[in-house]
Amino acid sequence: MRPRRQRMLFIGLVLVGMTAAAGFAYRAFQENAAYFFSPAEIAAGKAPLERPFRLGGMVVQDSLRREPGSLAVEFVVTDFAHTVPVLYERMLPPLFEEGQGVVARGRLRADGVFVAEEVLAKHDETYMPPEVAEALARGKEASGQ
Amino acid sequence: MMPELGQLALVLVLCLGLVQATLPLAGAALGRAEWMALARPTAAGQFVFAALAFGILAHAFLTNDFSVQYVALNSNTELPTFYKFAAVWGGHEGSLLFWITVLAIWTLAVAWSARAYPPEFTSRVLAVLGIVSVGVTSFTLLTSNPFLRLTPPAFDGNDLNPLLQDPAMVLHPPMLYIGYVGTSVPFAFAVAALLTGRLNRDWARWARPWTIVAWLFLTLGIALGSWWAYYELGWGGWWFWDPVENASFMPWLIGTALIHSLAVTERRGIFKSWSVLLAIAAFSLSLLGTFLVRSGVLVSVHAFASDPTRGLYILMLLAVISGGALMLYALRARYLEAEGGFKLVSRESFLLANNILLVIATGAVLFGTLYPMVHDALGLGVISVGPPYFNLMFVLPMLPLVLLLGIGMHAVWKSMAAAVLWKRLKWLAVGALVAGGALPWVLFGTTSIMTMLGVIAGLWVCAASLLDPVRRYTVARHLPPLTRAQWGMALAHLGVGLFVLGATVTSAYTVERDFSTRPGETLRAGDYEFVFVGLREVAGPNYDGIEAEFELRRDGELVATMRPQQRTYRVQQQTLPEAAILSGLHRDVLVTLGESLGAGAWSVRLQVKPLVRFIWLGAVVMALGGLLAATDRRYRQPVREPARAKAAGAPVPAEQRS
Numbered sequence: 001m002r003p004r005r006q007r008m009l010f011i012g013l014v015l016v017g018m019t020a021a022a023g024f025a026y027r028a029f030q031e032n033a034a035y036f037f038s039p040a041e042i043a044a045g046k047a048p049l050e051r052p053f054r055l056g057g058m059v060v061q062d063s064l065r066r067e068p069g070s071l072a073v074e075f076v077v078t079d080f081a082h083t084v085p086v087l088y089e090r091m092l093p094p095l096f097e098e099g100q101g102v103v104a105r106g107r108l109r110a111d112g113v114f115v116a117e118e119v120l121a122k123h124d125e126t127y128m129p130p131e132v133a134e135a136l137a138r139g140k141e142a143s144g145q
Numbered sequence: 146m147m148p149e150l151g152q153l154a155l156v157l158v159l160c161l162g163l164v165q166a167t168l169p170l171a172g173a174a175l176g177r178a179e180w181m182a183l184a185r186p187t188a189a190g191q192f193v194f195a196a197l198a199f200g201i202l203a204h205a206f207l208t209n210d211f212s213v214q215y216v217a218l219n220s221n222t223e224l225p226t227f228y229k230f231a232a233v234w235g236g237h238e239g240s241l242l243f244w245i246t247v248l249a250i251w252t253l254a255v256a257w258s259a260r261a262y263p264p265e266f267t268s269r270v271l272a273v274l275g276i277v278s279v280g281v282t283s284f285t286l287l288t289s290n291p292f293l294r295l296t297p298p299a300f301d302g303n304d305l306n307p308l309l310q311d312p313a314m315v316l317h318p319p320m321l322y323i324g325y326v327g328t329s330v331p332f333a334f335a336v337a338a339l340l341t342g343r344l345n346r347d348w349a350r351w352a353r354p355w356t357i358v359a360w361l362f363l364t365l366g367i368a369l370g371s372w373w374a375y376y377e378l379g380w381g382g383w384w385f386w387d388p389v390e391n392a393s394f395m396p397w398l399i400g401t402a403l404i405h406s407l408a409v410t411e412r413r414g415i416f417k418s419w420s421v422l423l424a425i426a427a428f429s430l431s432l433l434g435t436f437l438v439r440s441g442v443l444v445s446v447h448a449f450a451s452d453p454t455r456g457l458y459i460l461m462l463l464a465v466i467s468g469g470a471l472m473l474y475a476l477r478a479r480y481l482e483a484e485g486g487f488k489l490v491s492r493e494s495f496l497l498a499n500n501i502l503l504v505i506a507t508g509a510v511l512f513g514t515l516y517p518m519v520h521d522a523l524g525l526g527v528i529s530v531g532p533p534y535f536n537l538m539f540v541l542p543m544l545p546l547v548l549l550l551g552i553g554m555h556a557v558w559k560s561m562a563a564a565v566l567w568k569r570l571k572w573l574a575v576g577a578l579v580a581g582g583a584l585p586w587v588l589f590g591t592t593s594i595m596t597m598l599g600v601i602a603g604l605w606v607c608a609a610s611l612l613d614p615v616r617r618y619t620v621a622r623h624l625p626p627l628t629r630a631q632w633g634m635a636l637a638h639l640g641v642g643l644f645v646l647g648a649t650v651t652s653a654y655t656v657e658r659d660f661s662t663r664p665g666e667t668l669r670a671g672d673y674e675f676v677f678v679g680l681r682e683v684a685g686p687n688y689d690g691i692e693a694e695f696e697l698r699r700d701g702e703l704v705a706t707m708r709p710q711q712r713t714y715r716v717q718q719q720t721l722p723e724a725a726i727l728s729g730l731h732r733d734v735l736v737t738l739g740e741s742l743g744a745g746a747w748s749v750r751l752q753v754k755p756l757v758r759f760i761w762l763g764a765v766v767m768a769l770g771g772l773l774a775a776t777d778r779r780y781r782q783p784v785r786e787p788a789r790a791k792a793a794g795a796p797v798p799a800e801q802r803s
Contacts (some may be wrong), residue, residue: 006415006486014503017542021505025512025538032534033517036527054529068744071661091659091748093738104664 005041008058034105038135039082047108053085055114056103056135062099077102077114088116148213150291151201151740153587154194158245159282161190165275171266173340181264185270188249188256191278195249199242202291207673212298213409215291221716223687232317232427233633238291240318244435245285245321247326248278251447255295255355262351269337277329280462285314288455304687304716313373321366321393325431327359328396328766329405330426335421336470346484349410349420354780356407356424360400362769367393369762376726381657381752383760386535391514392434395507399427405496412495413558414484421474421481428800430507436515488560497555502546509538533772540595547602547645551609573612577605581751589654589755599649606642610635630777637770640763647759659739661746671732671753674698675707680747688712690723693738693747697727709738709749733757 036054037047047053055077063076066094072089089140096102097121106116165187172180190449202215206229211217219236220229234243252274261269308314333351338348370390375383384390403423409416436459487493513530520774521527555569581601585592614635617627627635656671668675676696690712697704707725714721727734732755739748 006483008502009489010497014496016502017505018508021509021538021542024541025509025534028534028537029516029530032531033528034531036529066742069661069663069746071659071742071744071748089659091737091750095719 019113029118038137039079039084040135040141042084042102042108042114043082045136049079049110050107052105052107052117053115054103054105055086055099057139058136059096059098059100059102061099079138081134084114085112088115088119090119093119147201147654148205148210148294149542150289151198151205152286154198154201155242155245155282155286155290155292156192156251156732158191158198159279159286161187161194162275162278162282164280165191166272167275169275170272170340170715173268174264176265178264181268184275185256185259187275188252188271192253192273195242195246199233202239202242203230205503206214206230206233206578209302210293210470211300211302213291214293215496216293217295217299217302221302221687223716224302224305224310225686227312228305228310230276231309233303234318234322235309235314238285238293240322241281241285241289242291243318244320245278245282245327247322248274248281248329251327251330252278255333257482266337266341266343266348269340270333273327273333273336277333277466278377278464283657284455284458284462286561288458301716304714307688307714307719308377310452310687310714311373311377313369315680317366317369317373319366320362320369324359324361324363324400324491325393325396327355327362327402328427328431328588330355330359331407331424332470335424336473339421339470339473342477342480344417345423346411346414348426349407349417352424352577352778353407353411354775356400356404357771357775361768361775363393363397363400364764364768366770367397368761369675371764372761375757376735377722381655381724381737381750381754383651383757386513386532388390388514388625389434389438390431391510395510395514396427396430397433398503398510402507403427405499409496411710413487415487416497416500417481418474418478423500425467425470425474428516428614429463429470430511432459432463436463458710460766467598482520485559487558488565490556490566491557491560492553492556495549495556496646498549499546499553502542502549506539506542506546509542510535513538521625544598544602547606547641550638550641551605554609554634555612563725569612571611573608574605577601577608580604585650585653586725590614593653595654596649596653599645603642603644603646603649607639608642610639610642628777629773630779633770633774633777634721634771635770637767640765640767640770642763643766644763647756647763650756652756653762654759656751656756658751660749660751661742663745663747668749670751672699673704673751674701675736675751675755676750683710685712687716688714691738693749695725695736697734705736706732707736709736711738711740728758730758730762731755748797752783759774785791 009031025067034052035047036056039057040046044056047055057077057079060076060083062077065075066073071091072087073092074085074087076083076085078084086106088104088106088145104114104116105118105120105121106114108114149737163279165184169184172178172183202213204210205213205216206220207226209216209220209222211220215236215238219232219239224232231238234240234444252271255274256267256271259270262270334348334352334355367390370393371383374385375381376644403420406416406420406423410420438457505640514532517528517530549574552570554564555566579603581604582597585596585600613631614627617624617770658668658670660668662668662677664677664679666677668677674697676698678694678696680691680693683690690710692710695707695709697707705727707727709725710723712721713719722737722739724735724737735750735754737750737752739750742748
């Protein structure tokens, strides 16, 4: 192939590849990008029902409940202004603790209970996910504390 | 006194770096040999003082000098000596000092072997490395000094993050850093070639072995990190598309493209722009990775420092270094002339496809990594992009890449008849199709289109990689033996095939279940029974814990006894599970002990993961292939010999094909 044709072929291939990739990326994004909502935003009705999103806040002290011997667990997440009950039926992550920040991925049921598919806790003592820290700060402001 | 000496050594590194970054460059431009000659001694001096600074920090750790803030924050008297040493790079400041030290080692290695290159080229390469060194060293001294004193000194340290107290963690960062920082070498070669204006094949030939070595360390570093996450985090996952993982994976993808592009530039004198741009991109992505990890925009186990000024500084460094290189490219692009053409069916075409697909995959990963940050910064809300996006967007370009790879390996340069390729490969293709279509179904009872495609692709690449070596030792003994470069290519691609097999089968056939269980009960997962024998208390050097005992049985017969633990580290009061893993080439079995659920019950996670070891085995085989390719004979010969021979019109020996 002559260099010119070679370059044309090259540019053509790149364009086709890029277009295809962009198309797929757009679709994959639509389906897989998960929004983050705080308890206040859920109380205001901003979060969708039965669609996956992430919930973040602080686990309320002494809110963790389980039937003795059962894997399923319930706890309450707060941003100091509002609260959301969370249901989770798998093993809790190692660093999960009451009174600490948490992010849960799952769906909101019509009765207001958040059914989590995955629970992420902090990685170490001092760390708080930035979106959780922000949600807590806004919640504190709203409740006038 | 010692820490102040360390800081002094670091200042000297900066001073020597300033000399190395300026005078040799000016000397090369003005033709002053004595200025150019400064490049090599300053490189040696930088190495000496960087190593000294690193040694002093290590000494502070080993002697429990808690008057140094960084030591107090990352170590403890109870920490085992082994981890005290690893803690040197366990935090932000120390890992930067390690970055500087590794850069100094690479620079020294280049300076050492640079006697074979023309002096004005060598001095420019070393000057570019000097610029990088100045950027990173000044960053360390201004924003992240590891030798900062703590007044009053701490009585005892804060301890190393328990997650990092692990043998793989001692090796993962050094490997990764050697690879990360190593991408600066092809970058320096590309920029030096642009500065010199002699954009022929020479720089590609010289840059190739360096690129391969950097790439192989990156491969090992990423594989170690994945392995660590697999057993230490205890969740059985081996890749999470965490932004920090992506940050190390993107330079790897571009580095892979660069290795292949350099091969074409060296052999055929084409793809020149492509090679230069990929070299710039690989290093820019390494710097971007450093920015992502260190700036605090990301939150993960890696992001131990969050300080906006640090992020801004790295971003500026990235703008200056990458922006400068790209500007230089724009000025010199018209000198990048292709020296020949090629036909559609030729090795060049396949390598072009390789480059395009790898760049697309990198683009998809980059987009998914940066988009949430941009979205948040624009005030559009906080979103996260999950693994399903990355899995889809990565597999889409990788599947054609892997299928084409099997053919491309057997194509020759310039032009060939498609019929010849078909004749050589048709039985392999049929075999891979039949075996890949049938085996998953026969072995596991279920299958899906994606699983079949993955297994077909994996078997196809393994078979295509082994074809040449096997032929040389059976039907084609009259042909000359394979060179190391050819062995390297075959092995590296075999590694790709093994990886594809492992990743496909593990993703499709992993069994994972959570249970609530009491001592005496028997659980099932996959083909295995797990008998919960009992619990006991254990104590380690710096932790207390609980250990469960499980008998692993298959068809009633005892396979192994597994003892997962739940450890509470004394200083940081963190409780972490230590999974019990029974590993085998064909499958891994994992038992993770969770928490007490009350009424005598405990939560337990059981996992059976077929072929998961192939993932890391594949990476190791790839790295081994890289090692063979990088130590090929022609890179060990005095480098200017072949160039002179070519200029004199002598034909290049046929076995130098690669």
